Amino acid sequence: MKIYTDNIKVSYGAADILKGISVNTEAKEFIGIIGPNGSGKSTLLKCMYRTLKPDDGAVYLNGDPLLSMKVKESSKKIAVVAQHNYYNFDFSVKEVVLMGRSPHKKTLDRDNEEDYKIVEQALETVGMKSFEDRSFSTLSGGEQQKVILARALAQQTQCLILDEPTNHLDITHQLEILRIVKDLGITIVAAIHDLNLAAAYCDKLYVMRDGQIVCEGSPEEVLTRELIKEVYSIDIEIVRDCRGRMHILFV
Incomplete structure (x- = not known):
């Protein structure tokens, strides 16, 4: 399943939240959306799983416009795991x-x-x-x-969207959930706060700031000292573990 957005724009009143966002995935690719709070990550994902209609632009599933599909049809193609889940009833x-x-x-x-x-x-x-x-x-x-x-797995979709699904979890559950997701062999689009988790699990990253994409590429290409300083205003060091994998240390 390929999912992509074409020049998505969203405004709330006079505020432009998304300023023309284009994100492209290949089948079975794990895409990470990173960026500071307020950069528009969750707004973008809401457009991708159609709880929010963009003011301009479109979302496509395998080339077909998402909004041309019935909700039940698109729900057979995209499943969602959000950050918080509240239930008023006591379900098993x-x-x-x-x-x-x-x-x-x-x-x-x-x-x-x-x-x-x-x-x-x-x-x-x-x-x-x-x-x-x-x-x-x-x-x-x-x-x-x-x-x-x-x-979400019970929906049997070929695309899964994760909106900061591990943000409030301990490290054991963070790693376990992302490992499970990585092993599914389907298309994944995830907003992730933790840059080290993004580096470990994502095939490609899109960096957002102020409603725009400022960089895209592999974790090795994107997660540089210069870019993180520019986007997050913090200094870092990049080190390698015994397996050669990169880790970001915050100075």
Whole structure:
């Protein structure tokens, strides 16, 4: 699945939030969107998963305009894992993951054997099968986020959008969730705050500042001392571990 945006513009009142953003992915590519708070990352992703309609420009899935599709049709192509997830009702873990099957069902369809098999596989993938009968509200933040990821997997899409999915999690759950996502072998677009995580998992990075793309390329090309100083106003050192992988140290 290829997803790309063409000159996306979004304004709130007199404020221009996105000023003509074009992002292109190849199939099965892990794309990272990085940049300071307020740079427009979440606004861009909301346009990509159609909770926000851009003022100008368009989003395309495999060349087809996203807004020309019915919501249920696009939900079979794109799944979303957001940063925060709140529920007013006390659903079980299995019930939450079953919600991911709704794009594949008609209004009065009931959950069937295939749905339950898909849900079971999704829970196994994220390591939460033994929690299926637990109340979602009793889980830790990291456990809840893995269940939300399982719900996205139950949609069986070929594109997954992650809006800062690990920002409030401990390092164990951050690494675990990104490892699971990386191993899916599908197209990933993720807003990521942690530059070291972006360097470790992303194939390509887009750097945003003030509603614009200021740089794009591989992590090696993008994450330079000069660019990070320009965008984040901080000094860094780049070091290599025993495997040759880059790490950013903040001075």
